[in-house]
Amino acid sequence: MNHNFFKRFVLSLLLLCGVLPTHAQQRMVLNLGMVDGVALSKTNLFDYQVISSLGSSRTATLNGQIRYRNMPYTIGYSIDFSIQPGVNNIREAAERARMTYSSGSMKELFEQYGKLPEGIYEYCVTLTLNNNGSGETAKETYQECVYGRGTDVFLINLVDPEDKARLYEYNPMLSWTVNYPFASALSYKLKVVELKQGQNAINAVKRNNAVYEEKGLMQLSQTYPVYAKPLQLNHTYAWTVDAYYKDILLGGAEAWTFTIIEDTLLKAVPKDPSFIDIVRETGAYNLYAPGMLKLKYVLDNYKTDTLSLKLLDKNDKEINMKEYKQLAAVYGDNRYVLDLKENFTLKHMQRYTLLLSTQSGATFKIVFQYANPDLLK
Numbered sequence: 001m002n003h004n005f006f007k008r009f010v011l012s013l014l015l016l017c018g019v020l021p022t023h024a025q026q027r028m029v030l031n032l033g034m035v036d037g038v039a040l041s042k043t044n045l046f047d048y049q050v051i052s053s054l055g056s057s058r059t060a061t062l063n064g065q066i067r068y069r070n071m072p073y074t075i076g077y078s079i080d081f082s083i084q085p086g087v088n089n090i091r092e093a094a095e096r097a098r099m100t101y102s103s104g105s106m107k108e109l110f111e112q113y114g115k116l117p118e119g120i121y122e123y124c125v126t127l128t129l130n131n132n133g134s135g136e137t138a139k140e141t142y143q144e145c146v147y148g149r150g151t152d153v154f155l156i157n158l159v160d161p162e163d164k165a166r167l168y169e170y171n172p173m174l175s176w177t178v179n180y181p182f183a184s185a186l187s188y189k190l191k192v193v194e195l196k197q198g199q200n201a202i203n204a205v206k207r208n209n210a211v212y213e214e215k216g217l218m219q220l221s222q223t224y225p226v227y228a229k230p231l232q233l234n235h236t237y238a239w240t241v242d243a244y245y246k247d248i249l250l251g252g253a254e255a256w257t258f259t260i261i262e263d264t265l266l267k268a269v270p271k272d273p274s275f276i277d278i279v280r281e282t283g284a285y286n287l288y289a290p291g292m293l294k295l296k297y298v299l300d301n302y303k304t305d306t307l308s309l310k311l312l313d314k315n316d317k318e319i320n321m322k323e324y325k326q327l328a329a330v331y332g333d334n335r336y337v338l339d340l341k342e343n344f345t346l347k348h349m350q351r352y353t354l355l356l357s358t359q360s361g362a363t364f365k366i367v368f369q370y371a372n373p374d375l376l377k
Contacts, residue, residue, distance in 0.1 A: 027053050028083075030125055030144035040066065040123060040148060041114045045077075046094035050127060051087050058083050059130040062090065069120045073248065074102040075110060083129075105246035113182050116150035118251040123148060155179050156188075156243045156253045160347075163256040169348040169372060170231045170260060175221035176241045176253060185245060188217040192224070192239040201238040201255035211237070215244075231260050269371045275335060278307075278356055278364045287366065291341035291373035293354065295366075297327075297334045302360070305329040310355040311344075319344065319352075346370040 031049040038044065045064070052058070060083050066075040077097040079090070101107040109115055124145040131139060159175045161167055180186060193208040195201065212228035224231065231237065236259040242252040269288045275296040276287065299305050307327040311319040322343055327336055340346055347370065354366040 027140070028127055028129070028142045030127055030142055032123075032125060032144050032146050035123065036146040037148070039150070040116060040121075042110060043114065046091045046097070048090055048125065049087050050083055050090060052083050052085050054083075054085055056085065061128045061130070062093075062125060063128070064123070064125045066116070066121050066123050068117065069122070071117070071119055072102055073106055073117050073119070073121075074100075075106065076100040103247070105248055109245050109248055109250075113245075115245075115250065117248045118150050119249070120147065120149050122146075155251060156241060158239070158241065158253045158256050161256075161258045165258040166261050167258050167348075168261065171224045171226065171374075172258070173221055173223050173345065173347070174239060174241075177220060178243060180243070180250070182245075186250070187215070187244050187246075188220075189213065189215040189242040189244065190217060190222050190239070191242075192228075192237055195236040195238045195257055199238075201240075201257050204238040205240045205255045208238075233260050233262060235260055271373065276366060278366060281364065281366055283365075283367055287368040288371050289340055289352075289368045290371045291339070293338040293340055293366075293368065295327075295336040295338065297329055297336070299329050299331050299334060303331050306359050308357045312353040312355065314351045316353075319346075340370060341373060348372040 029051040031051060034047045034049075035044060050060075050062075060081065062077075062079045062081070064077050066073075068074070077099045079093050079097045081088075081093040081096065099107075101110070106117075109117070122145055124143060127142040129140040156176060156178045159177055161172055161174070174190060174192075176188070178186065190213065191205055191210050192212040193204050193210050195204045196208065199208075211231070212224060214222065214225075236257055238255050238257045240253050240255040243250045269290055271290050273288060273290060273292075273294055275294045277296045277298070279298065281287075297307060305328075307329060309321050309324055309327065311321050311324075313319060324338055324343070327334075346352065349369055349371060351367065351369055354368070356364045356366070
């Protein structure tokens with residue numbers, strides 16, 4: 001059981017039983033035990049109690065505020081209500097709360113989506129007893145605070161390149177996923193830093209200057225741009241992505257690393273490959289597609305035919321072939337050049353499978369490695 005909650009619970013019982021003296025400092029107890037150590041939201045913000053040891057009701061004002069450490073995010077409210085002797089559940093008066101927010105985006109984030117920004121915050125509630133006409137000149141005030149942390153528990157995740165990947169390309173595609181219910185309303189900040197000796201990925205992205213950083217990205221992927229500081233051979237880099245709702249940081253992905261290495265296989269990749277006879281292809285040789293795939297289909301049994309194409313990645317996931325879904329064939333020697341670089345976003349030196357089928361039901365398979373022609377020596 002939470003220690004603070006247990007302490008407040010015992011104190012509440014003592015007050016209700018009349019065991020404790022009722023001098024001014026102990027006439028009211030703010031019991032925030034139910035919101036201590038939990039993620040605050042619009043559904044539980046008012047789940048606390050005011051315990052009065054007075055013998056009659058008193059009018060009072062409750063002021064609550066969430067304040068973030070080192071960030072300009074705040075949420076506040078004020079409630080006027082009548083405190084009765086004993087336990088008063090504030091949730092019952094929540095509908096009368098007058099809410100204030102540090103910005104319009106903060107209001108939208110909390111009220112529409114029920115989320116708080118990432119970071120450490122302090123939630124303080126101040127109770128002010130109004131004068132009861134007895135000649136008192138000063139109003140009694142009581143305050144209680146709890147601390148919490150807004151976190152997204154990695155609701156944003158890096159996808160590619162995988163952690164500790166060894167890359168041959170100097171402008172890799174960096175991609176990520178999110179599972180926020182309002183992902184379409186978010187933007188992203190991508191940061192890449194060089195990993196120094198003795199550092200882990202988390203320390204590197206927090207402390208090192210970025211070799212590339214870009215904010216306001218609306219898509220879930222970004223190619224390392226030519227205008228960024230060039231990535232270096234045999235250097236290791238750490239990268240991460242932060243998610244924002246307008247100007248508010250919601251959280252970030254776990255940092256991953258990748259290393260740029262030299263690909264000796266590139267020297268064996270022809271820049272202008274020969275045509276592959278799809279009927280005779282047996283998979284005996286390693287096939288490379290340097291930005292293009294050149295196919296040959298000799299038709300000698302039919303006047304015309306249609307080749308249906310299906311492209312699969314290394315995980316056998318189908319890739320949309322766009323205008324290459326079907327290829328027309330006539331009697332004789334048919335030649336096709338598929339422009340992979342222009343029409344697809346394929347990964348450098350990764351294996352792909354092209355499946356082809358004819359109208360008569362014959363099927364053929366071509367397994368090849370895609371090579372980005374910009375990276376060929």
